[in-house]
Amino acid sequence: MYIKGVGMTKFDYSDKPWWRFAYEATDEALSDAGMRMSDVKAIILSAISSAAGEGEHQTHKASLLSDLFKTNVPIIEIPSVCGGGGVATFVANRLGFDNILVVSGEKIVDNLSDVTTDWIMSASERVLEQTEGMNFPVQNALVWQQYMEKYGATMDDLALISFKNHQNATLNPKAYYFQRQVSLEEIKKSPIVASPLRLMDCSLSANGGAALILTKEKTDVEIIGSGFATDYILTFNRGTITHFPMVRTAARQAFDQAQIKPEDVNVAELHDAFTSVELFSYEDLGFAPIGKGAELIKQGVVNLDGRLPVNTSGGLKAKGHPISVTGLAQIYEIANQLRGRCGERQVKNARIGLCNNVGGAGGSATVHIIRKN
Numbered sequence: 001m002y003i004k005g006v007g008m009t010k011f012d013y014s015d016k017p018w019w020r021f022a023y024e025a026t027d028e029a030l031s032d033a034g035m036r037m038s039d040v041k042a043i044i045l046s047a048i049s050s051a052a053g054e055g056e057h058q059t060h061k062a063s064l065l066s067d068l069f070k071t072n073v074p075i076i077e078i079p080s081v082c083g084g085g086g087v088a089t090f091v092a093n094r095l096g097f098d099n100i101l102v103v104s105g106e107k108i109v110d111n112l113s114d115v116t117t118d119w120i121m122s123a124s125e126r127v128l129e130q131t132e133g134m135n136f137p138v139q140n141a142l143v144w145q146q147y148m149e150k151y152g153a154t155m156d157d158l159a160l161i162s163f164k165n166h167q168n169a170t171l172n173p174k175a176y177y178f179q180r181q182v183s184l185e186e187i188k189k190s191p192i193v194a195s196p197l198r199l200m201d202c203s204l205s206a207n208g209g210a211a212l213i214l215t216k217e218k219t220d221v222e223i224i225g226s227g228f229a230t231d232y233i234l235t236f237n238r239g240t241i242t243h244f245p246m247v248r249t250a251a252r253q254a255f256d257q258a259q260i261k262p263e264d265v266n267v268a269e270l271h272d273a274f275t276s277v278e279l280f281s282y283e284d285l286g287f288a289p290i291g292k293g294a295e296l297i298k299q300g301v302v303n304l305d306g307r308l309p310v311n312t313s314g315g316l317k318a319k320g321h322p323i324s325v326t327g328l329a330q331i332y333e334i335a336n337q338l339r340g341r342c343g344e345r346q347v348k349n350a351r352i353g354l355c356n357n358v359g360g361a362g363g364s365a366t367v368h369i370i371r372k373n
Contacts, residue, residue, distance in 0.1 A: 002217060005032035005033025006032055006210075008329055009028075009174070009209045010173070010175075012320070014208075021106065022045075023209075025105065029101070032213075035213060041099050042095060042100045042101070043071075044078060044089075044091055044095075045061060045065060045077045046104035048106065080359045081360055082321070082326060083363075085104055085210070085326055086228075088328070089366070093214065094226075099215045102213075102328060103209070103211040104328050105208070106208065106322040106323050106324055107207045108205050108323060120323070121135060123363070124361040125233045137194035139361045140194070140276055141195060143242060151242075155196055158276060159187045160184075162182075162187045162201060162318075163183075164310075164311070165278075166181075166182040168311060169315075172319060174319070175313060175318060176314075176318065177314060177319070182318075186200070203321040206319075208322040210328035211328065220339065221372055222373055224369050224371045225254035225369030226257060227257070227368075228250055230364045231362060231363055244277075244358065244365060246364060268310050269315070270282075271357055273321065278311070279293045296310075304345060312333060327366065331370070335370065338350055355368045
């Protein structure tokens with residue numbers, strides 16, 4: 001499928017209902033595509049929970065979108081938490097409709113409550129892990145401890161990733177940290193959340209929306225590879241805890257379909273829910289040998305002026321992470337990079353981009369490879 005249009009709201013703490021973010025992103029995507037809603041033949045909605053939204057406990061969100069967009073086309077809801085945007089795109093890419101809208105909107109920040117937090121935590125294993133205190137920061141901290149011991153990486157490596165993503169976000173008008181500088185010293189001195197991970201190693205919850213219009217009609221930007229894999233929900237049942245096997249599987253599928261190699265990629269948006277996850281992804285996606293991912297950040301390879309710029313948008317860390325919107329926001333950034341629309345953060349001569357979206361604590365992953373024609 002080809003990408004006809006893309007849209008995205010600013011990621012911030014705006015006090016709007018979730019569907020308003022979805023509507024605004026869709027309006028921008030339709031305008032970008034030169035289309036109207038009547039041209040759309042199906043809709044895929046990436047969404048989290050009826051519990052996410054104080055006073056908005058809404059199920060059957062597909063029907064709400066039907067009302068909002070005044071359409072009776074098929075609407076499919078994908079509740080794959082953090083990885084929902086990538087999964088929704090994977091599904092849309094295979095359905096065969098002429099024009100299909102993939103959309104998501106989330107209001108997370110204003111609604112932080114015990115109910116909402118508990119629901120978000122249900123994306124990882126409830127009985128054996130969470131009863132022992134294994135929430136998302138703890139899971140990722142334990143994994144990172146093992147990685148450091150095994151491969152000799154340091155917290156300074158993660159600080160460089162955080163700093164890079166914050167620097168990129170200052171150039172992105174739709175990022176939460178747009179024009180908001182954060183120093184390397186601030187990152188290194190930020191509070192410990194789950195040792196050794198610090199606050200500035202953790203992604204930023206935000207409200208927002210994003211949308212794509214996929215089409216069979218040939219355009220200048222095409223999804224040439226699409227991979228999706230699911231893994232065991234128990235963090236320590238996967239054979240390795242220092243990497244994400246499902247990312248490797250999804251990447252292999254996408255690269256095989258695209259008939260290219262990792263070294264052909266010019267720009268990438270990776271799932272930096274924690275800075276450590278971005279580093280693992282360098283290796284799982286084939287950009288660096290196992291145990292050598294830190295070399296990419298230390299040598300500047302993944303910086304904006306490097307050979308393979310990563311998270312030019314600011315990533316989940318500094319652009320923001322509205323849960324199910326994230327995968328679509330990644331594709332929004334890559335499509336705009338390939339079209340030369342990214343202003344000061346534009347990657348020169350970018351022709352092939354990659355997006356990697358992860359669900360939960362490594363329970364699922366999608367990889368999409370996008371080419372400028």
